[in-house]
Amino acid sequence: MNRRHWLGAASAWAAAWPLAGHAQSPDSAAPRAESVAPGSLPFAEPPRPARMRVSADRIVDITVCTRPFRAEGPRIEAQRLHGKTVIHHYGHGGAGWSLSWGSATLGALPLIRETGARRIAIIGSGAVGLTTARVAQRAGLKVRIYCRERPPEVASTFATGMWSPDSRIVTEAHATPAFNAMWERMARHSFRAWQDLLGLAGSPVEWRDGYVLSDTPFDQPLPNANAHGGSTEPDYPDLLELIPDLHPHSMALTPAQHPFPVPHARRFTQMTFNIRPYQRLLLEDFFREGGEIVTRDFTHARELAGLPERTIVNCTGYGARALFGDDSLIPVRGQIARLVPQPEVDYMVAWRGHNLMVVPRRDGLLVQAQGEHDFNNPDRSIDRAMSEDAVKRLAALFV
Numbered sequence: 001m002n003r004r005h006w007l008g009a010a011s012a013w014a015a016a017w018p019l020a021g022h023a024q025s026p027d028s029a030a031p032r033a034e035s036v037a038p039g040s041l042p043f044a045e046p047p048r049p050a051r052m053r054v055s056a057d058r059i060v061d062i063t064v065c066t067r068p069f070r071a072e073g074p075r076i077e078a079q080r081l082h083g084k085t086v087i088h089h090y091g092h093g094g095a096g097w098s099l100s101w102g103s104a105t106l107g108a109l110p111l112i113r114e115t116g117a118r119r120i121a122i123i124g125s126g127a128v129g130l131t132t133a134r135v136a137q138r139a140g141l142k143v144r145i146y147c148r149e150r151p152p153e154v155a156s157t158f159a160t161g162m163w164s165p166d167s168r169i170v171t172e173a174h175a176t177p178a179f180n181a182m183w184e185r186m187a188r189h190s191f192r193a194w195q196d197l198l199g200l201a202g203s204p205v206e207w208r209d210g211y212v213l214s215d216t217p218f219d220q221p222l223p224n225a226n227a228h229g230g231s232t233e234p235d236y237p238d239l240l241e242l243i244p245d246l247h248p249h250s251m252a253l254t255p256a257q258h259p260f261p262v263p264h265a266r267r268f269t270q271m272t273f274n275i276r277p278y279q280r281l282l283l284e285d286f287f288r289e290g291g292e293i294v295t296r297d298f299t300h301a302r303e304l305a306g307l308p309e310r311t312i313v314n315c316t317g318y319g320a321r322a323l324f325g326d327d328s329l330i331p332v333r334g335q336i337a338r339l340v341p342q343p344e345v346d347y348m349v350a351w352r353g354h355n356l357m358v359v360p361r362r363d364g365l366l367v368q369a370q371g372e373h374d375f376n377n378p379d380r381s382i383d384r385a386m387s388e389d390a391v392k393r394l395a396a397l398f399v
């Protein structure tokens with residue numbers, strides 16, 4: 001497995017330890033890691049993390065969805081089609097939630113405004129469609145959403161829920177200065193918007209601490225770090241270096257400062273999203289401002305001609321591949337097991353080299369592991385054995 005891809009999926013976690021993959025020096029993430037020396041934490045007794053209760057029988061749900069990835073980045077552009085102005089707004093890879101506010105406000109909204117429309121249609125009610133709808137409403141527009149599925153059935157529901165604005169958003173080869181500048185603006189705008197959602201009922205957004213664990217020192221590459229494991233996955237740029245000020249620093253811990261049976265650990269702080277209550281909040285706000293949702297499955301783009309709205313924003317995610325024939329959309333499979341919620345567990349865990357990541361959400365402990373062939377894999381069937389293996393690896397941390 002290409003470790004950089006794993007890090008990409010947990011993008012901001014890269015801030016917590018030096019990258020140990022190919023094509024990048026082990027120290028490349030060091031400038032933003034800025035860890036303090038072990039034993040010099042600013043407080044004497046760091047909090048002891050509550051014990052996770054980990055066993056396969058505590059899995060309450062396993063979900064699979066695909067990230068809508070495009071090598072050149074999201075498609076955000078207007079097109080005249082079947083007598084309508086269609087504004088494409090899809091292809092946000094593993095960053096759809098994180099970038100949603102910036103992409104809608106700085107990408108889609110200016111194109112909507114150019115049409116002069118006061119009423120618009122949006123196709124899709126995933127992360128991108130719902131947020132675009134809210135941004136358009138705030139700009140004073142009337143919005144009707146058409147979609148095949150609505151929350152919680154949309155693919156966006158099955159995301160991890162982490163601030164990961166750089167995750168599978170563009171390939172290294174396509175990260176031009178213009179793209180990077182736009183990405184940075186979107187990331188900064190989104191970050192600000194997320195801070196406005198802190199402290200609300202249902203905790204749609206929270207800051208969490210987490211531990212990155214390692215069997216080997218963080219400045220040493222992992223065994224087999226250069227192996228691609230047969231994956232065709234491309235390399236991704238290190239976009240987080242454009243926003244170093246948006247990441248609290250990580251801290252190296254001595255073995256006495258954490259309870260895990262591994263020799264190396266760092267503590268970091270990361271923003272997380274409780275997706276289900278957050279979707280509800282978006283929907284409630286959308287309806288309160290007069291929004292409508294119509295269930296509709298478009299089988300061909302020419303069906304758009306029958307809609308009353310003249311401006312249509314296409315937020316169909318991976319669905320754009322079939323509906324608009326966009327073969328540049330690549331599905332990147334992701335499977336997550338949810339364990340019985342443990343409100344006392346308020347920290348994340350990533351175990352370097354063990355293909356394991358855990359995020360505590362209000363609806364359960366999310367255990368994510370990456371499959372060898374997730375890239376360009378549209379298969380949404382559940383591989384329970386893979387999740388049970390990940391849970392077993394996690395259990396080893398709580399013997």
Ligand SMILES: Cc1cc2nc3c(=O)[nH]c(=O)nc-3n(C[C@H](O)[C@H](O)[C@H](O)COP(=O)(O)OP(=O)(O)OC[C@H]3O[C@@H](n4cnc5c(N)ncnc54)[C@H](O)[C@@H]3O)c2cc1C
Binds near residue numbers: 157298
């Ligand atoms: C395992 C996993 C973990 C992830 N973790 C994170 C994370 O931690 N942070 C993060 O920021 N991102 C994460 N992502 C990425 C994020 O989930 C996606 O970028 C995001 O969901 C894309 O949202 P979307 O609205 O474009 O697509 P979708 O959620 O797929 O919504 C598409 C909408 O369009 C509708 N539609 C599609 N085709 C048609 C049609 N023909 N007719 C009518 N309606 C149609 C659908 O019904 C739906 O309403 C993760 C993804 C995966 C797979």
